[in-house]
Amino acid sequence: MKDPTPAPALWLLDTLRALRATLERIEVEEAACLEGIHPDYRVSARNLLHFIAFHRHAHPGLPKALRQRGLCSLTDCDAHLLSSLEAVITALEALDGQGPSAAASQDQPGGPPGLGGPEVLERHCDRLFGALAATGVAGIMVTLPAEAAERPALVVDLLAAGMSIARINCAHDDPVVWGRMVDALREARVITGRPCAIAMDLAGPKLRTGQLALQPAVIRARPPRDRMGRPSQPVRILAVPRGALAGPQDTQAVLLPARLSKAKRLKQGNRLQGRDASGRRRSLQVVRRGPDGVLLLQAEKTCHFTSGLVFRQRHGKARLRVGPLEPVSGERLLRPGDVLxxxxxxxxxxxxxxxxxxxxxxxxxxxxxxxxxxxRIGAVIRGVSPQAVVLEVTTAQARGSRLRSDKGINFPDSELRTPALTAKDIEDLAFVTRHADMISYSFVHRESDIQTLRHCLEEMGRGDLAVVLKIETRQAFLNLPRLLLAAMAHGAPVGVMIARGDLAIECGWEALAPIQEEILRICAAAHVPCIWATEVLDTLAQHGHPTRAEITDAAMGARADAVMLNKGPNITATVKVLEAIVARSASDRSDRNVPLLTCLAFRSNCEPDDPLP
Incomplete structure (x- = not known):
């Protein structure tokens, strides 16, 4: 699609002047809103309103027309839109011989004189993140695992690797565990001499599938197979009577709680026969009988065991009964077209x-x-009542998709009025307000959510506590400007987290890239620090080796003011890799005079290899 290019010569100047009038008019329209903004944020709120007005009314052909005249296209001026627009108008008037215009005053009430958009953002980063913002690179937020409460050395390693914000998720564990994490972090700060802020996530409303009726547990013993799918050797099964312990040499065997009768009569090579949970006949051969009555068995075919199954000795009186197995969560098998x-x-x-x-x-x-x-599973609402919602499954595997307890539910098209702050969150605030440097506010989507949290914090004497708005629903994304303006009514630091996991589910995977870019731009316009979150270097953290796409994603995320990592067995190494990526990205952005490797490597055909004497 071609950009519409204007024909009249004066169209460009008239369009820019009309845009300037639009930016000035929105300040009048939102005068009541601006009046309620805290003085520390008034400059930022005005620029955010300018950003909204500009992008609601700007002609789609404007950037191209400006570039054709050799002028700034205004696409990278989100943090200082009105002053940049004034500068472009002045330059264009000079080019057209109309003389300089009366430039709008740069003195913006409510903010420190002389500070531009980037400087205001830097000041807000200092307030939110503390000393780490002075380094000029994106901060690294790491979700602390429960292991950190018992192993303080892990926190020391994370700090030494580059962690600058420790995240504690209040959806897991309890204040006792959180307290140990905080103590470990404080000790690590002393040992390493490095600053590190504490961010605590409020759990928010729990919108999930409920507890399904329990079902019998099944232990599956399957022989290993070769590349052709043929069993390569029998599967080993360790039948362990109650009170006995498995030996260290049997770590590869499938553990099976069992009650053994007359097992002393069993010898190597004897067989126990019976039917497994599938109803098929199975034969278990005795490999050896160990101390405490532990039996090592082997089977040529896959076996499924449930509590109470009995296997009897062939030509003998020994018997094995599968012991009690802890029931597991139930599930629903859903197919397209199913109604539930x-x-x-x-x-x-x-x-x-x-x-x-x-x-x-x-x-x-x-x-x-x-x-x-x-x-993974999608449905459409076919009926609604206070007691039930009738759904028709539209997206699932043809052979059926299994849905278990405690799985997330999203309503991307619905305007939910559920408060973001729950009774549990208010209880957790008693701990959070004493130990956290910032609160991550989950499932916030309305201005009233911010007012409710601020009221609670003020009652607890922590009205100064920083709040990070987690944008994780379509409703929150569409309402982000109003959420920021509501947060700016208070003097406390404010930030935004791009919770890309839920955003991708609610808005569609294909829409995630432009949405995260838009959130970055809105935060730049509002001079609000932004945190890039969800599955950053996740494969590296979980499996020790990153994908190429993950490295690129992490580099893109370094444009934000902080990047969040989730926990994993290789989290310390992941922090080191991310620190190198964000440091390199910051260097590339700040120093455009660094020689480009491709240019240095280029040789002209006319240029001799050796310089002339």
Whole structure:
């Protein structure tokens, strides 16, 4: 699609002047809003309103027309839009021989004189992140695992590797564990001499599938197979009586709790026969009988064991009964076209699915989408009542997709009125306000959510505590400018986290890239620090080796003011890699005079290899 290019010579100047009038007019329209903004944020709020007005009214052909005249296209001026627009108008008037215009005053009330957009953002980063912002590179936020409470050395390693913000997720563990994490972090700061802020995530409303009825546990013993799919050797099964312990040499065997009768009669080579959980006949051969009555068995075919199954000795009286197995969470097998009812807990059986937050039923409408388990299963609402929501499954595997307890539920098309602050969050604030440097506010989507949290913090004497708005729903994304303006009404530091996991589910995977870019630009316009989160270098953290796409994603994320890593067995090495990436990205952005390797490597055909004497 071609950019529409204007024909009249004066169109460009008239368009820019009209845009300037639009930017000035929105200040009048939002005068009441600006009046309520804290003085520390008034400059930022004005620029955010300018950004909104500019992008609501700018002609799509404007950037191209400006570039054709050799002028700034205004696409990289989000942090100082009105002053940049004035400068372009002045330059264009001079080019057209109209003389300089009366430039708008650069003295903007409510902010420190002489500070431009980048300087204001830097000041806000200093307030939110503390000393780490002075380094000029993106901060590294790391989610602390529960292991950090028991192993303080891990926190020391993370700090030494480059962690600058420690994140504690209040959706897991309890204040006792959180307290140990905080103590470990304080000790690590003393040992390493490095600053590190503490961010604590409030859990927010829990919108998930409820607890499905428990079902019998199944232990599966499958022989290893070669590349052709043929069993290469028998599977080993360790039948362990109650009170006995498996030996260290049997770590590769499948553990099977068992009750053995007359097992002393069993010798190597004897067989126990019976039917497994699938109803098929299976034969278990004795390999050896160890101390404490532990039996090492082997089977040529795959076996499924459930509690109470009995295997008897062939031509003998010995018997093995599978011991009690802890029941496991139930599941629903869903196929396209299936109809089920979303109901309050507890589980009401087949054809229904319990929901942990039935209050949302009142906000749902016919035809709206419902997504389960990170979007793996999709459905459409066909009926709504206070007691149940009738759903038709639209997205699932043809052979069926399994949906288990405690899986996420998303309503991307619905305007949910559920408060972001729950009773549990208010209880957790008693700990958070004493130990955290910032709060990450989950599932915030309305201005009233911010006012509720601020009221609670002021009652607890921590009205100064920083708040990071987690943007994780489509509703929050569309309302982001209003959320920022509401947060700016208070003098406390504010930030934004791009929670890309839920955003991708709610807005669609293909829409995530432009959405995260838009959030970065809105934050730049509002001079609000932004945190890039979700699955950054996740394969590296989990498996020790990154994908190429992950490295690129981390480098893109370094444009934000902080990047968040989730926990994993290789998290310390991941922090080191991310620190190198963000440091390199900051250097590339700040110093455009660094020689480019491709240019240095280039040789002209006319240029001799050796310089002339």
């Amino acid at each position: 009812r979303l109901t309050p807990e507890p589980d009401q059986g087949g054809g229904t699915l319990p929901c942990t937050l039935p209050e949302v039923f009142f906000d749902l409408r016919l035809g709206e989408r419902v997504l389960f388990d990170d979007g």
